[in-house]
Amino acid sequence: MKIPLPSSADVGQIEAWVTSRPLRDLVRAFGGAWPTGSLAKILSDLDVFSQGVWDFRAGQERHLARVKDFDPNMTNLIMASCRALGLVDEEAPKNQTYTHFLVLGGLIRACIQRPEYAARLSTQVTTGDVTALGSFRPLTDVERSLATRLGLGEPVTEFDAMDAGMRLAFGLGEPVEVTEHVHRYTSETGPASYTVVAAPSSVPGRRANTADTYRYWAENYSPTGDLLLVTSTAYVPLQHCDALRILGLEYGCGIDTVGLAPTALPFTPANYLQEVRSAIRSMRALHAVLTS
Template sequence: MRGADAALPTGLVAEQITAEIWAWVDSAPLRGLVRHFGGDHPVGDLAAVLAGLDDFSARHWDFRQGRERPDAREPVLDPGTAELVLGTATALGMVHPVPPARAAYAHLVVLGGLAHACVRRVGYAAHLLRAGLAVSGEVAVLGSFRPLSDWERRTLADAGLPADETEVDVLDTAVRRVFGVDAPAEQAGVDAGHPHHSWSSRTYRPAGLPPVRVLAAPSSEPDRRRAHTADTQRFWAGHVQLAPGDEVLMVTAPIYVPFQHCDALRTLALPYGCGIDTVGVDPGLADLAVLPEQTLTPGRYLQEIRSAIRSMRALHDLR
C-alpha cells in the first residue's frame, strides 16, 4: 500500500483502499506465513478475513502484550522460520526503502518513535529537502511526551547525543542539529500537569527551507494511554488546516510503512481528502550514520505484520 489519490471521488478512494488491503492480506507470502505457524487463512469477506488475521496474530505474533516496543519479548525461532519471516516481510514492503513517488508535496510529515528512529527520520527528511524535494507547506515532526527508556538514553549517550527525557525532546534536538536552527520562531502549548493531556508546538524557520514544526500531541484517551501515531496525525491536521487535494509525504522506517500508512489513510486521507505517500528511511545514507539503525529481528517483523493487520482492520471499519 503506497498512497491514496485525493483527486478521486470518495467512493472510488474507498474502493481503491479496499483493493489494496485485499492484495496485502490475501498475498501468497502472508498466506504461507500463517500456514507455517499452524493456521488456516481466514475465509469470507474482507471484514471476516481481517478479523480472523487479527485473532490469529494476537495468539501467535503479539510479543508486546500491551508493552512498549523495546519491552517486547523476542521469540525463539528456528533458522528456517526466521528466513521465512524475513522473506515475507520483504514481500510485504517492510524491509527495503523506496523513494518518494512525487517531486513535490504540500507537507512533509516525520513520525516519531524510539529515540534512534527519531534522529534518523529527521535526518532523512533534511536529506530529501536538500536533495530537491519541494514542500510548499511545512515539515511537521510529530511526537508525544512519552518518557524515554533507559535503553534509549544509553543509545543517545553512546552516540554522543544529548540525553533527552522524552520523545519530543529527541525530535526537537534533532531538528535543531540537522536544520541548523537555535530557537523556534513561534511556539505554543498547554502544560496540563500530565503528559497525556499536554501538548506543545514549536516552529523553526531554517534558511532556504520550509518551516519545520515540532509537535507533541495529547492522547485522545488520556486516562488509558499516551498519545499514539493516529493522535499525533489528527492533532497536526487540525493545526495545519489540512485541505482537500493536499499531497502529504510521511516518513517512518520501512518496517512500519504498512501500518502507519493505513493509519494516515484513516486519520488524514479519508477525513480531509488529501493524498498520502508513506516512505521508510534509506539506511544506506552516510549522513544518517550518527545513530545506526537498531537490528530488526524476526520477532519484530512478526509484531509489525500484526500491527499492519490491525491498522488495516481499523481502516476498513472506517471507510
C-alpha cells in the same frame, strides 16, 4: 514481488494486500488455516490469529517485546514474506513535490535518524514545510543516556528528543514560536517552516499513538495537498494505512509513506512479525471506515 499498499479509499487494494500469497504463507507457516468469508471476517480472524502467535509486545512498548528466535528456514520465510509485504526495503518517494513532510516519532534513535532521513529527502524532492510528530512519552534511562552520548543534551520526553533531532538534522536555530505542544522554526534555506508537535493521548493513561498524532496535527493545522510520511520501513504499512484513514479520508490529503531501513539496531524476525500484526489491525480499521 512487492505487494502494493493501498493508495486510496479502495477496498480492493486492501483485499489485494491482505489476501496476498506472502501473508498466506506466513499464516500457514505458523499453523493457521486461511480464513474464509468476507474481507471483514478475514481481517477479524487474522487479528485474532496474529494476537496469538505474533504479539510479542502484549501491550508493552516495542523495545520491551518478548524475544523470540526462529530456525533458519523459518527466518528466511518470515523475511521473504515481510519484504514482499513492504516492511523491509527502502523506497523512493513517488512524487517530486509535496505540500508537507511528516516525520514520525519513536524511540531515541528514530528521533535522530528519521529527521536526518527527511533532511536528505528534502534535497531530492520539494516541500513547503517539515513537521515532526511526537508525544510526551517519557524517555527511558537508556534513551536519555544515549541522547547524552549523541550530543542531544538532556531530553526528558520524546517531544524533546524530536525537537533536538530536527534542530540537528536541519541546522535550525532558536524557535520562533514555543508553546506546550509546539516548537516552530524558520529557515532561509530549504523548506520555509519546520514544526515539532507533541500530541496528547486520546486515552487517559496511555501515550499518544500514531493515530493520535495525525488527528491532533490535522485538527490544528487543517492540512491539504500531498503528504510525505517519513518513518522506518517496518512501520510503513501500519502508519500509511492509519494516515489514509485519518488524513486521507477525513482531510482529502494524498498519502505517500517512505521508511528508513534499520541501521544500528536491526529488526529481528519477531519484530517484523509484530509489525505485520500492526498492519493487519490498521487495515482492519481502514476497511471498517470504508464500509461503514
